[in-house]
Amino acid sequence: MVGNMIGVLFDGIAYGSLLFLISVGLSVTMGMMNFINLAHGAFAMVGGYVCVTLLSRLGLPFLATLPLAFLAAAVIGLVLERVLYRRLYKASHLDQVLFSIGLTFMAVAGATWLFGPTQQPVNLPDWLRGQVHARFLGLGLDLGVYRLFLIGVVVLVTTALVLLIERTRFGAQIRASVDNQTAAAGLGINVSRVFSLTFALGSGLAGLGGGLGIDVLGLDPSFPVKYMVYFLLVVAVGGAGSIKGPLIAALILGVFDVAGKYYVPEVGAFVIYTLMVVLLILFPFGLVRRKA
């Protein structure tokens, strides 16, 4: 029973860290540009399809496809930001929502056209399959290797991200632009370039998450719509514009979602939606409120 609970907790954390990886870019862009981007899941989907295509058509090793998934999503994000998104930073939230729903629909139809409506299979390398047996507090546990790998990657990426934002010049520019665009621009920061690069970085991380997540989340053209709620949820609950907030929110959501599906499968996705409504009522501005 206890081992069972720890197993669920472990799966939940793995799932939550994946959600965090995909959503963190959304959080930063939403906090920075105040842009409600419902199309964020489409970047994750791009990463997923890049991974699958490289794996099955070109036979690249799984690990090599991940950076390429990041790169592809980042480049697409950069182009879209430069060409389309930046026109709408000052627009109303309704316009942003409509625009990004439009993009999502186009991405879904495009993916159907290119890859067909079915689920994409992913062949993980042997060393990522199966389970490892671990002893923890005197309990024998079977942990999925791939989930361990996932958590490891997310810890690495998050550390790198925190270092980037806290310790580098570019990070300081990002923080300054999030806090006060006008003042940042007045200090000679090229805010529009910072926006573009941050958007590309966020899209890239989503792409990486999409590639990593094929085995956990599945991959089919309806991906951006199916998981849109989850990504938005992480940001809305965690609070836009930070890293800590979405991380906490993603882990909570991940654990509750997995636990809900495991212990009370008959109520299905109800657990997560109830949790979301409750959290939004308690914290209408997110768990971690950004200091402006």
Added chain:
Amino acid sequence: MSAPIDTKLATPANPANPAAAGAPAAVPILARLPNDRWKPLEIVFWLLPVAAWFLFPNHLVLVSQIMIVGLFALSLDLVLGYAGIVSLGHAAFFGLGAYTAGLLSVHGWGEPVSGLFAAALVAGLAGLVVSFLVVRGQDLARLMVTLGIGLMLFEAANKAAFITGGVDGLSGMAMQPLFGAFEFDLYGKTAFWYSLGVLFLLFVLLRRVVNSPFGLSLRGIREGGRRMPAIGANVDRRLKVAFTAGAAIAGVAGALLAQTTQFVGLDSLGFPRSAELLIMLVLGGTGRLYGALVGAAVFMVAQDFISGLDPAYWQFYIGLLLVLIVLFARGGILGGLEKLAQLVKPAARKEGA
């Protein structure tokens, strides 16, 4: 004919002009309300469905559906176009209304008009509850709450298959004749007049509401929510009323669809329906009432036409259309026509002078 009067009245009709709120007290407030007279164009517009009855006798079902969805879009226009609440889960109330009417009829209460009232009551109550959550947050939280409620209801209807029929939908509805006299027929003749009647009645009501001081205060909240408390408006309460009314009307639309098609599918609650509804509304133009109807008509005719040619990629064109509207054609069809009219008008006035 009455061009000078029109221009004078156009100023206060301009949504939430802050100057209007702080106008000198000497001006009687009533004179600043928008003109409530029916314009000739409006009368022509309402003759269109009647014309459709004679011109397209084989497409009555489609025309009825357009009117029902138009009513649904009207309800969103009140919530979004006037009160400025971005809702991604408006279909929840549509579906609630549809299931209420459907379940009543399946369990032996097949009287249509009372079914509509029941649907309005249920959807309105749900709207009232949700409205308390909606007024708490800003745009993002509102979006998430409405989206979440919609998804929750969808999930609930999906899981409660013993009541709702689940994925298979609710069938076996038996409707009694309308007013005890008009049987719902296979060609949709009764359904046509029934839908038109309900749509028109509710439209008149909504038209009255949005031109009332209450409607104007909603526009004020939409344009500048922080200033409205300063002139003594209870923002939260007005938003709650608007949201609840919007939910109730959406419920009526859902009930109409259920009663006229005698079937309720799970998709009536789904997110795609909420999203499509938003698209129709912005396609026609928000905050105008007629925009909702025009948008619904254009959207559904296009859907009927295009998805006949190329069903799989309908979604792509819809997405493209949305992006184009947002980037280049804010205000939708009616907004564009208004701009055109403004271009033409000064020229016409010069000729007249």
